[in-house]
Amino acid sequence: MADTFVTADDSGTPVLRVRDLEVTFTTDAGPVVAVRDVSFDIEAGRTLAVVGESGSGKSTIAAAVLGLLPPNGSITKGSVMINGTEVVGLSRRRLQPLRGRVMALVPQDPMSNLNPTATIGRQLTETLEDTGTTKGRETGKRAVDLLAEAGISDAADRINAYPHQFSGGMRQRALIAIGLAASPQLLVADEPTSALDVTVQQVVLDRMQELTSKRGTAVMLITHDLGLAADRASDLLVMYRGDLVEAGPALQVLRNPEHEYTRRLLAAAPSLASQRMRGTAGLQVAEAVTASPDETAAETPLMAVRNLRKVFPGARRGLFGREPDVVAVDDVSFDIPRGHTVAIVGESGSGKSTVARMLLQLTEPTSGEVLLEGRPVAISGQAEEIAFRRRIQPIFQDPYSSLDPLYTVFRTIEEPLRAHNYGDATQRSERVYELLDHVALPKSMASRYPAELSGGQRQRIAIARALALRPEIVVCDEAVSALDVIVQDQILRLLVELQEQLGLTYVFITHDLAVVRQIADYTCVMERGRLVERGSTTALFDTPEQPYTRRLLDAIPGRTLVTGPED
Numbered sequence: 001m002a003d004t005f006v007t008a009d010d011s012g013t014p015v016l017r018v019r020d021l022e023v024t025f026t027t028d029a030g031p032v033v034a035v036r037d038v039s040f041d042i043e044a045g046r047t048l049a050v051v052g053e054s055g056s057g058k059s060t061i062a063a064a065v066l067g068l069l070p071p072n073g074s075i076t077k078g079s080v081m082i083n084g085t086e087v088v089g090l091s092r093r094r095l096q097p098l099r100g101r102v103m104a105l106v107p108q109d110p111m112s113n114l115n116p117t118a119t120i121g122r123q124l125t126e127t128l129e130d131t132g133t134t135k136g137r138e139t140g141k142r143a144v145d146l147l148a149e150a151g152i153s154d155a156a157d158r159i160n161a162y163p164h165q166f167s168g169g170m171r172q173r174a175l176i177a178i179g180l181a182a183s184p185q186l187l188v189a190d191e192p193t194s195a196l197d198v199t200v201q202q203v204v205l206d207r208m209q210e211l212t213s214k215r216g217t218a219v220m221l222i223t224h225d226l227g228l229a230a231d232r233a234s235d236l237l238v239m240y241r242g243d244l245v246e247a248g249p250a251l252q253v254l255r256n257p258e259h260e261y262t263r264r265l266l267a268a269a270p271s272l273a274s275q276r277m278r279g280t281a282g283l284q285v286a287e288a289v290t291a292s293p294d295e296t297a298a299e300t301p302l303m304a305v306r307n308l309r310k311v312f313p314g315a316r317r318g319l320f321g322r323e324p325d326v327v328a329v330d331d332v333s334f335d336i337p338r339g340h341t342v343a344i345v346g347e348s349g350s351g352k353s354t355v356a357r358m359l360l361q362l363t364e365p366t367s368g369e370v371l372l373e374g375r376p377v378a379i380s381g382q383a384e385e386i387a388f389r390r391r392i393q394p395i396f397q398d399p400y401s402s403l404d405p406l407y408t409v410f411r412t413i414e415e416p417l418r419a420h421n422y423g424d425a426t427q428r429s430e431r432v433y434e435l436l437d438h439v440a441l442p443k444s445m446a447s448r449y450p451a452e453l454s455g456g457q458r459q460r461i462a463i464a465r466a467l468a469l470r471p472e473i474v475v476c477d478e479a480v481s482a483l484d485v486i487v488q489d490q491i492l493r494l495l496v497e498l499q500e501q502l503g504l505t506y507v508f509i510t511h512d513l514a515v516v517r518q519i520a521d522y523t524c525v526m527e528r529g530r531l532v533e534r535g536s537t538t539a540l541f542d543t544p545e546q547p548y549t550r551r552l553l554d555a556i557p558g559r560t561l562v563t564g565p566e567d
Contacts, residue, residue: 013084014041015185015218016065022077023057023064034060034073038244040237044185047212047219049233049250051226051265053484054455056239058222062188065220066103067095083185100131104184106175106208108191113175114163120147120174121159124181131182142181150177151207168348169200176208183215190222194481197347197511198555205232224484226269227514227558230254238262268489269558270514276537277496277518300374301335302505303359303392303473308332308368310354328354330529331368336473341499341506343520343537345513345552350526356477356509360394361385386420393466395459397478402462403450409436409461410446416468435464438501439494456487463494467502477509492519513556517541525549 023035035057042048050058063069065080067087080088082102087095107113115123124143128134134142140159148155150173163171172192179187189208193201209232212219223229229236229250236253238246238261246259257263309330314323329351336342344352357363359370361379370377372391379385393416396402403412413435417428433443439460450458459479466474476495480488492515498504508520516523516537523540525533525548533546544550 014043015083016040016042016220017081018061018065018078019081020078021061021064021075021080023060023069024074024076025070026072026074033076033242035064035242038078038237038239040244040247042186042218042220042235044218045213045216046235047209047221047233048235048237049221049223049229050237050239051223051229052239053224053265053486055241057242058237058239059190060242061239062105062190062220062222065186066099066105066188067092068105100127100182100184101133102184103186103188104179104182106172106179106187106189106192108194111163111171114171116163119160119162120166123174124159124178127178127181133182146177146181147174149211150174150180151203152177167200168196169204172196172200172204173207176204176211180211180215180217184217186218186220187212188220188222191224192221193228194223194225198513198552198557199347201228201557202555225557226254226265226485227556231557231559238265265485269485270488270512270518276521277493299338301371302338302373303336303507304334304371304374305355305359306333306369306371308355308358308370309366310351310358310363311366327529329358329365332526332529332531333368334524334531334534336505336507337522338472338505339499339503340521341508341519343508343510343516343523344526345510345516345523346526347511347552349528351529352509352526353477355526356394356475356507359507360392360475361388390420390469391471392473392475393469393471395462395466395474395476395479398482400450400455400458400482403458405450407449408446409448409450409453412450412461413464413468416465420469422469431468435467438467438498439464454487455483456490459483459487459491460494463491463498467498470502471504473505473507475507475509478511479508480515481510481512488515495519513541513552514558525552 018041019039021035021038022033025032025034038061040048050061052058060069060073063073064075067090069075075088078088079086082098087098114120121140121143124146125139128139128142144155144159147159152158152170152173163174166174176192192208193204196204205228221229221233233250236248236250237244238253238259240261246253246257246262253262254266257266309332310328312326312328314325332351332355334342344355346352354363358365361370361377377388379388407415410432413432414428417423417431422428422431432446436443436445441457441460445457453461480491483491495506496519499506506519508516510516520537523534523537524531525540525546527548533540533544533549540549541553544553
């Protein structure tokens with residue numbers, strides 16, 4: 001797209017002006033152009049969202065603007081001007097004074113972008129000192145003020161905490177405080193809330209919006225969440241395979257997309273208006289049942305939990321006793337009907353993943369029991385464990401860390417077959433290729449390693465591995481949260497198709513309620529270890545009974561896209 005996109009009129013100098021940007025990477029196979037002919041402006045006080053699937057070039061644009069391209073990447077054409085100053089071609093020495101004071105970054109993962117060996121306060125004061133914002137005693141006071149402005153309560157006490165002592169939302173707010181410490185004119189926020197649940201995401205984004213509005217900061221928001229872009233951005237760029245394919249005011253583009261790719265992104269994105277996915281076989285779901293999944297049928301549910309409770313002992317306090325015990329799950333009961341999908345949702349710390357681990361017999365309950373076809377699950381030896389593992393398998397969140405990088409795809413899928421003494425080598429080979437076919441991957445993929453696969457391909461391999469032993473129940477723990485919307489849509493549709501073909505029962509652990517509406521027949525809502533609401537997904541979304549459930553639903557991004565902006 002060669003036309004220049006300007007987020008406001010041309011009467012003043014924009015904070016960021018990008019013209020005809022081209023970024024090229026040097027590879028063993030030759031030069032690869034990752035971004036082509038991209039032009040846009042961002043005015044002070046406005047937020048520009050850059051959206052697109054993985055590999056579209058959106059993060060490459062951010063890195064080019066900030067002068068943070070890797071050694072094999074370079075700007076081979078075009079101009080990047082910040083406050084009228086050309087930054088393309090500036091040496092690292094000349095770029096350094098601009099970082100923090102003129103342009104700053106809020107990165108995606110706070111655990112890998114905060115120094116685990118330094119206190120939050122030290123990391124804030126280093127930023128203030130390095131940018132020359134404050135000196136001497138004023139630095140410590142300003143660090144406390146910044147943390148308080150970012151929404152951290154008891155900032156004077158929390159300032160001496162280490163990153164691992166903060167929750168995910170608190171760590172992200174600390175990164176925002178660091179990014180805004182020197183009041184930069186441009187803030188680049190690269191997927192700043194992708195790992196957070198919806199209510200924490202809302203709090204973090206509210207705080208970032210409040211702080212940037214107060215300072216008149218121009219914001220470039222890199223995201224794959226179209227709902228978030230609709231709610232938070234004034235303007236929008238849509239990237240596809242390195243090209244800028246559509247641009248304009250955010251709501252205008254998202255409500256009336258002109259480019260086919262933008263329409264495809266919108267069709268794939270889960271939202272408040274999403275409906276339950278159906279596969280080609282047309283599985284009929286008992287939607288008439290609204291009270292709870294316990295009442296779906298007279299037959300015994302495939303799996304159930306009764307009065308499940310898990311208490312973790314408090315950490316030791318040196319020689320002076322220990323912290324109070326933590327009640328992670330408190331008196332939880334629900335059924336999992338055969339052939340259906342039950343979602344367990346809630347904020348971080350609600351206990352949903354602990355319930356999943358107890359279903360999988362990876363964590364022992366303090367009290368209560370897990371029932372399989374009406375009988376308590378009792379694993380007293382290897383034979384019982386092998387029999388149980390054949391019937392229930394997990395799919396984990398991160399396809400990048402759940403696959404062994406030293407195993408080929410074939411060996412990865414074959415591993416559970418070997419562990420359970422499934423057939424001979426020929427039979428195992430036949431089963432591996434059958435599973436690749438199930439997840440719509442070619443046989444040629446079998447010789448590849450995880451590093452040679454995309455995120456979506458890796459998650460398909462994880463699904464194939466989970467299905468190797470023909471389980472009846474699959475526990476999906478945030479199984480699509482690390483994927484962009486188009487790949488996420490493909491994986492969800494694959495799971496629905498496999499459910500219909502193989503009669504699978506799913507337990508879906510997630511913080512993304514928009515995805516729940518697409519995939520789940522029934523939903524259990526957890527808050528601080530307790531089950532506060534349950535029922536059919538349709539009824540729960542349309543007529544939630546509990547204030548907590550309504551708060552979760554209200555926090556789903558994209559409400560402005562569905563209902564229009566509030567007056």
